[in-house]
Amino acid sequence: MPFSRISLAAGFFALALLPVAxxxxxxxxxxxQRVDELLAEETYQATADTAELAPRTDDATFLxxxxxxxxxxxxxxxxxxxxxxxxxxxxxxxxxxxxxxQRQFGENWARYWRDVIMYRRSEDRALLAAPALYQFxxxxxNGQPRWDEIAHRFITATGDVREEGATALIMAQMGGAEDTTxxxxxxxxxxxxxxxxxxxxxxxRWKREQFHExxxxxxxxxxxxxxVEGKRRSFAVVxxxxxxxxxxxxxxxxxxxxxxxxxxxxxxxGQLMKPVFFVTGQQLDDGLxxxxxxxxxxxxxxxxxxxxxxxxxxxxxxxxxxxLGFYEPVDDIGPDRECSAPKTLDYLSDRFAASxxxxxxxxxxIAATDAYGRESRSRMDDDVAPFTAACxxxxxxxxxxxxxxxxxGISEGDDDDKKARNYRTAFNSPRGQVNxxxxxDPSVRRDEVAGSIPQALFLMNSPQLARAMSGDDRGxxxxxxxxxxxxxxxxxxxxxxxxxxxxxRESEMKTCLEHVSNSNExxxxxEDILWALVNSTEFLNRN
Amino acid sequence: MTMxxxxxxxxxxxxxxxxxxxxxxxxxxxxxxAAGTLGWSDLVTLQAGELKKRGKSIILLWMQGGPSPFxxxxxxxxxxxxxxxxxxxxxxAGIQISENFPQTAKVMHEAALIRSMTSKEGxxxxxxxxxxxxxxxxxxxxxxAFGSNVADQLPRPELDLPSFxxxxxxxxxxxxxxxxxxxxxxxxxNKAGELPTNAKPTTAENRYSRRLDLLGRLEADYxxxxxxxxxxxxxxxxxxxxxxxxxxxxxxxxxxxxPAAVRAAxxxxxxxxxxxxxxxxxxxxxxxxxxxxxGWDTHxxxxxxxRELAGQVDTPLAYLITDLKQRGMLDDTLVVWMGEFGRTPRxxxxxxxxxxxxxxxxxxxxxxxxxxxxxxxxxxxGAAVEDRPVTVPDLLQSFCQSxxxxxxxxxxAPNGRPIKIVDGGSPVSxxxx
Numbered sequence: 017m018p019f020s021r022i023s024l025a026a027g028f029f030a031l032a033l034l035p036v037a038x039x040x041x042x043x044x045x046x047x048x049q050r051v052d053e054l055l056a057e058e059t060y061q062a063t064a065d066t067a068e069l070a071p072r073t074d075d076a077t078f079l080x081x082x083x084x085x086x087x088x089x090x091x092x093x094x095x096x097x098x099x100x101x102x103x104x105x106x107x108x109x110x111x112x113x114x115x116x117x118q119r120q121f122g123e124n125w126a127r128y129w130r131d132v133i134m135y136r137r138s139e140d141r142a143l144l145a146a147p148a149l150y151q152f153x154x155x156x157x158n159g160q161p162r163w164d165e166i167a168h169r170f171i172t173a174t175g176d177v178r179e180e181g182a183t184a185l186i187m188a189q190m191g192g193a194e195d196t197t198x199x200x201x202x203x204x205x206x207x208x209x210x211x212x213x214x215x216x217x218x219x220x221r222w223k224r225e226q227f228h229e230x231x232x233x234x235x236x237x238x239x240x241x242x243x244v245e246g247k248r249r250s251f252a253v254v255x256x257x258x259x260x261x262x263x264x265x266x267x268x269x270x271x272x273x274x275x276x277x278x279x280x281x282x283x284x285x286g287q288l289m290k291p292v293f294f295v296t297g298q299q300l301d302d303g304l305x306x307x308x309x310x311x312x313x314x315x316x317x318x319x320x321x322x323x324x325x326x327x328x329x330x331x332x333x334x335x336x337x338x339x340l341g342f343y344e345p346v347d348d349i350g351p352d353r354e355c356s357a358p359k360t361l362d363y364l365s366d367r368f369a370a371s372x373x374x375x376x377x378x379x380x381x382i383a384a385t386d387a388y389g390r391e392s393r394s395r396m397d398d399d400v401a402p403f404t405a406a407c408x409x410x411x412x413x414x415x416x417x418x419x420x421x422x423x424x425g426i427s428e429g430d431d432d433d434k435k436a437r438n439y440r441t442a443f444n445s446p447r448g449q450v451n452x453x454x455x456x457d458p459s460v461r462r463d464e465v466a467g468s469i470p471q472a473l474f475l476m477n478s479p480q481l482a483r484a485m486s487g488d489d490r491g492x493x494x495x496x497x498x499x500x501x502x503x504x505x506x507x508x509x510x511x512x513x514x515x516x517x518x519x520x521r522e523s524e525m526k527t528c529l530e531h532v533s534n535s536n537e538x539x540x541x542x543e544d545i546l547w548a549l550v551n552s553t554e555f556l557n558r559n
Numbered sequence: 560m561t562m563x564x565x566x567x568x569x570x571x572x573x574x575x576x577x578x579x580x581x582x583x584x585x586x587x588x589x590x591x592x593a594a595g596t597l598g599w600s601d602l603v604t605l606q607a608g609e610l611k612k613r614g615k616s617i618i619l620l621w622m623q624g625g626p627s628p629f630x631x632x633x634x635x636x637x638x639x640x641x642x643x644x645x646x647x648x649x650x651x652a653g654i655q656i657s658e659n660f661p662q663t664a665k666v667m668h669e670a671a672l673i674r675s676m677t678s679k680e681g682x683x684x685x686x687x688x689x690x691x692x693x694x695x696x697x698x699x700x701x702x703x704a705f706g707s708n709v710a711d712q713l714p715r716p717e718l719d720l721p722s723f724x725x726x727x728x729x730x731x732x733x734x735x736x737x738x739x740x741x742x743x744x745x746x747x748x749n750k751a752g753e754l755p756t757n758a759k760p761t762t763a764e765n766r767y768s769r770r771l772d773l774l775g776r777l778e779a780d781y782x783x784x785x786x787x788x789x790x791x792x793x794x795x796x797x798x799x800x801x802x803x804x805x806x807x808x809x810x811x812x813x814x815x816x817x818p819a820a821v822r823a824a825x826x827x828x829x830x831x832x833x834x835x836x837x838x839x840x841x842x843x844x845x846x847x848x849x850x851x852x853x854g855w856d857t858h859x860x861x862x863x864x865x866r867e868l869a870g871q872v873d874t875p876l877a878y879l880i881t882d883l884k885q886r887g888m889l890d891d892t893l894v895v896w897m898g899e900f901g902r903t904p905r906x907x908x909x910x911x912x913x914x915x916x917x918x919x920x921x922x923x924x925x926x927x928x929x930x931x932x933x934x935x936x937x938x939x940x941g942a943a944v945e946d947r948p949v950t951v952p953d954l955l956q957s958f959c960q961s962x963x964x965x966x967x968x969x970x971x972a973p974n975g976r977p978i979k980i981v982d983g984g985s986p987v988s989x990x991x992x
Contacts, residue, residue: 070785138696139684198699208974210699348974394788408789460973467793468741469721472800473757482761527776531769540766548774553793554781 044377045109047367048384054360055387059401070390070405075100077391077559078108080517082383084411084558085337086115088124089418093513112383116376120418122158125375126150127414128336128458130184135457136199137188144250145177145184152181161375163329164318167204171314172307176242176252183253191239191253193274197231202459204317206328206349209294220352222294228276229292229299233313235274236306255306273302295322318373324350326365330378334364337382339392339407339462347459356402392559395463408557410465413454416556417447423514423550424484425493446480467556475551485546487539494546498539504532507542515549614891615926615962616841617709618848620834620876622868622898623687624855627912628920629902629941630865632656633674640904640940643862651931659869662877663922668931669880669889670924671990675935675944678900678916678951683856686899686916691734693955693981700972701737705955708980709847710743712964718844719806721746726833727851738972745849751832752814758804771801811843812836824882826874834875838882841892855898859909872896880924893926893961897954904942918944921954926961928990952984960986 041047060069073081079099083091091099099111115121130149134142156166173182185203189195198210211220212227236257242250257272275286291309292299293316300312318325331349335341342361343349355361364381371377382388392406411419421428428447453474456465475481489495493514501507508528512520520528528545535541549555634657635641646655649667656664656672663670680686680695689695692702703711710722723736725745736743748755760767775794782790803809810816814832817839825831833850840848852872857864876896883889901919902912918937924930935947959966959981966986969977 136699139682141684195697202699208699211974211976345973391785393785405785408786410789464740464973466741467796468744469746469796469800469803470756472796473755473804476797476800477757477759477761477804479757479761521780523780524777527773527780531773544766544770544773547770548777551774551797552781553778553786553790556793557786557789559786 042367042371042377044380045384047364047381048386051360051364051381052386054363055357055385055403058357058359059403068404070393072386072389073391073406073559076518078389079111081406081558082108082112083115083517084415084419086112086124086379086383087118087120088127088412088415089120090422091517092422093510096513096517108389109380109384112380116379119158122154122156122161124414125157126153128412129153131412131455131458132203133185133188133199135455135459138190138192138195141251142184142188142190145181145187148178148181149184150181152184157375163373163375164325165373166375167318167325168314171200171204171317172310174253174255174307176250178250180253186237186253187239187251191237193231193234193237194227196234196237197227200317201230202347204328205295205322205324206331206343206347207324208348208350220350225276225289226292226294228274228287228289230294230313232274232289232291232302233293233300233309236272236309257305293317293322295324320369323362323365323369326369326373327361329373330365330368331361333378334361334382335462336409336458337379338385338388338403339409340395340402345459345461406559407462408559409462410456410467410557411454412456412458413451414447415558416454417450419555420450420481420550423493424481426484450474472551476547481550485543485550487543494542495539498542504529504538508532508545511542511546511549515546516552516554615713615893616846616848616891617706617893617895617926617958617962618834618837618841618850618879619706620872620894620896621849621851622855622872622896623851623853624683624857624898625686625900625902625914625919626855626868626898627857627861627865627902628674628918628937629904629912630657630659630862631869632660632672632920632922633937633941634658635904635939635941638940640906640942642906654931654933657869659866660873660876662873666877666880666924666930669884670922670930671928671932671934673921673923673934673949673954673987674918674937675947675949676897676901676919676921676951676954677944677948678919681900681914681916683899683914688734689951690897690899692737693952693984699974700976700978702734702978703737703739703743703970704734704745705958705980706745706847706849707734707736707739707743708970709962709964711739711970712968712980713846713962715844715846719803719808720811720840720843720845721803722845723847723849724748724840724845725849725851726751726836727830727853738970738978748812748836750829751836751850754809754812758809758812760804764805771797808843811839811845814839821882824874824878826871826878828871828875830871831875834879838879838886838888841883841888842886857902857911858907858913859911861902861906861911876922883925889925890927891925893928893958894924895958896922904940918942921949923957923990928961929992932989934987934989947989949987950984952981953987954984955981956984956986957990960991 076096079091079096083089099107127150130146130153133149134146137143152169169182170185173180173186175183177183177187185199186196189199194210194213198208198213201207201209209222209227209230212222212224216223236255238254238256239251240254242252274289276289277286278284288302290299290302291313293313296316298316300309316322320326328349331342332346335344335346342355342357343353349355367381368374368378387403388406390405392408395407420426453468453470483489484492485494486492487494487498490499497507497510501510505525508520508525512518512524531544532538532541535544629635629641630644634644634646634655636644636646645658647658647661647664649656649664651667654667654672656667678686678689680689685695691704691706693705694702706723706725715722723743723745725747728747728749735745746755762770774797778790778794814822814835817835822835825835830850830852837848837850852868854864854868880889880894883892883894898919900914900916903915907913918941935949936945937943938945956966964980966979966981968980970980972978
């Protein structure tokens with residue numbers, strides 16, 4: 017058990033910092049229980065028109081949900097059956113631990129964070145960094161992932177973007193000091209301080225100076241082209257600590273310090289900004305080298321005194337798992353935003369910090385809450401208390417691709433996440449095609465993610481999918497099942513198990529069997545059923 | 560307006576299209592589909608006041624890479640910067656363009672040239688993004704492409720096809736629907752003359768309808784399990800997608816339908832077929848179309864390469880204008896030829912020209928633009944704008960004026976920030992005078 021180590025670490029900080037009584041307590045189930053108690057106090061009981069709490073979800077739904085959430089892959093029929101027959105009381109917790117130890121756990125979250133970063137890229141050239149980013153994140157998440165260490169790597173990264181995956185966040189903004197600052201604040205603190213770039217924030221407390229003071233930690237970043245093996249080009253994040261040449265048409269470009277432009281006289285140099293961290297007021301002198309600036313701000317951002325660091329991560333992961341964040345959207349939180357359950361978030365964030373920002377610990381806790389384990393309902397109305405049910409979540413493109421691979425028994429081929437040489441080839445593999453068609457920015461509110469016509473056309477009419485669904489071909493999984501399973505009812509069940517990880521309901525079985533008996537060809541009928549399941553809302557969502 | 564009415568009749572009398580659509584609607588509506596979706600004809604009636612605006616379209620002929628002004632529409636014969644490129648007379652006395660565009664020269668009386676475009680962006684992605692959206696890329700706001708704004712601002716309820724179609728694969732600036740959402744992303748067609756990807760059912764149409772019917776019945780059950788919202792959104796999308804591929808409007812993509820003489824008049828190049836398809840899409844009611852030709856990044860061997868590229872563009876560009884004119888569509892269709900920037904006046908040692916945003920040119924025709932005029936001048940060597948500088952926002956403001964779109968209309972970004980369709984700039988009034 018890793019908890020003894022964590023508890024020890026927690027002991028140093030918890031007493032001084034935490035208002036919560038249960039200092040030092042890090043057992044995932046106890047923390048989960050406390051989260052549920054606080055949620056009840058803050059939301060269900062506090063709201064006058066309380067909606068009924070959704071009941072605990074059944075085993076099959078839970079397993080598909082937690083498998084897709086943690087590893088991005090739906091459970092196999094064998095796993096579902098084994099889970100259903102397991103009668104021990106802690107089987108859900110054990111399933112979570114098993115999933116957290118799988119290789120796909122790291123791959124899943126690597127793809128998630130790659131998307132968080134890359135969907136905000138300022139240029140497609142930044143995709144050059146995507147394979148190394150994926151590798152860096154996969155390795156991090158499959159080790160002993162600690163969010164402060166990962167954040168630290170991103171903020172302080174240098175080197176070739178095709179080798180040093182952590183450079184991707186800076187590469188995505190092409191090294192621009194202001195854009196990089198904005199992304200670091202958004203991703204690691206959930207605070208959109210860049211809104212104060214040109215004027216004091218209209219709805220937040222941040223002043224224009226504070227954005228530019230934060231930017232003053234990053235003025236010495238640059239992206240330099242690199243020649244690799246003669247021809248193929250790459251880029252590197254390179255600190256520039258001396259000898260930059262100022263350009264006549266922009267007095268601020270190329271400077272070793274950050275200057276806040278004078279809005280009335282943008283042609284002038286503007287005001288020299290000292291590096292100051294707006295959350296804590298900690299500051300550095302100007303004139304320091306890039307490495308010292310970035311090491312320092314990385315320390316300050318990830319320090320427990322900055323509670324937005326833990327809150328931003330907890331809020332985001334909670335939103336991914338439960339389907340609804342305490343703050344929405346997940347990357348726009350902060351002291352002037354409305355939080356639907358502030359005490360709960362504070363408590364869980366403080367515990368997360370006390371765990372040493374242990375990523376896997378947080379997943380264990382969230383998966384153990386009642387809030388996570390409830391049946392899902394369509395997205396809540398504003399007048400219903402939040403977290404009374406889970407929300408269906410549309411699968412991310414990589415989850416969908418994994419599901420298609422599982423269901424149709426096709427092989428993925430080369431994993432271009434690792435191999436893609438550049439952005440021109442990155443989209444050519446099957447996974448790349450699905451990502452291009454179904455991908456979305458994971459930071460946007462899920463109820464704003466809409467399906468597109470090319471997506472529907474892909475699932476309905478793609479010749480590749482049609483071939484993989486053929487019933488006449490013994491090379492396909494449907495072809496083999498038709499051969500091996502002569503009982504129609506059993507075959508319908510098998511298809512439901514594979515596609516939706518559950519048994520068909522009585523009405524569904526009836527509909528399917530009717531379809532079979534009304535069809536001339538058995539193979540055609542089951543192709544139709546498989547087609548309908550792959551095109552169903554349920555397949556595209558995790559419930 | 561007549562175009563739309565004719566179109567409406569087309570749809571209702573087409574037995575194939577109409578019958579299949581009804582079959583499909585019956586199939587999917589067995590499920591618990593949310594009410595409140597009006598039929599297209601209801602919407603047409605409701606929005607009759609918008610008809611005038613809805614008649615407008617834009618065809619953007621996008622020259623990815625940055626075409627040289629010297630070898631296109633602003634030749635400088637006699638100056639060393641002009642190189643070997645000669646100038647030729649056009650149908651308008653006093654206007655000369657490069658010898659690479661002899662067909663376009665004959666329709667100069669329909670086209671206006673802006674020779675004084677100017678910008679600061681000299682990198683392909685940023686300049687392409689700027690020209691497409693009117694903004695520079697940032698991490699926190701996804702600015703919609705102008706073509707997406709057109710699709711949003713000029714709704715066509717009777718249109719079964721996507722309202723923004725991008726033909727050809729050159730444009731990599733990443734701009735699309737942005738904050739307007741996925742509905743306004745360009746529908747990308749890699750190549751004119753082919754059906755869009757995955758637009759053909761993989762089974763016979765009656766079996767396809769049976770499949771949709773089966774899907775509808777199974778979905779009803781899932782909706783009843785607490786996912787009614789997700790199911791109803793999913794059904795709406797599937798209806799829209801199926802309506803599209805079963806629509807008689809899909810014929811627009813079939814260039815074989817076009818008389819051989821017309822096909823020949825557009826020239827045999829892929830770009831020519833793209834221009835022909837663009838006209839067919841405008842006829843069908845698509846308000847926003849972009850046809851891309853890649854390859855204008857002529858850092859070396861500029862002269863033969865531009866000659867070859869111009870050879871692909873000249874005939875289709877000229878005939879697109881002629882064809883639209885003959886069909887009475889030119890007044891309502893703005894045709895724009897442009898790239899992201901110009902090329903250096905100085906010819907480099909590899910006989911190429913490098914990136915140069917300080918002075919470049921744009922050709923416009925139709926959409927109320929007064930043809931036969933040149934706007935703006937550069938100095939003798941083509942190095943700087945001498946008169947009437949025009950910025951990208953000025954140009955987009957002019958597009959808005961042509962299309963009857965309010966450029967100051969504000970879309971709201973997810974972070975609450977209002978984003979104008981065009982921020983700053985003012986229309987180039989001479990275009991319409």
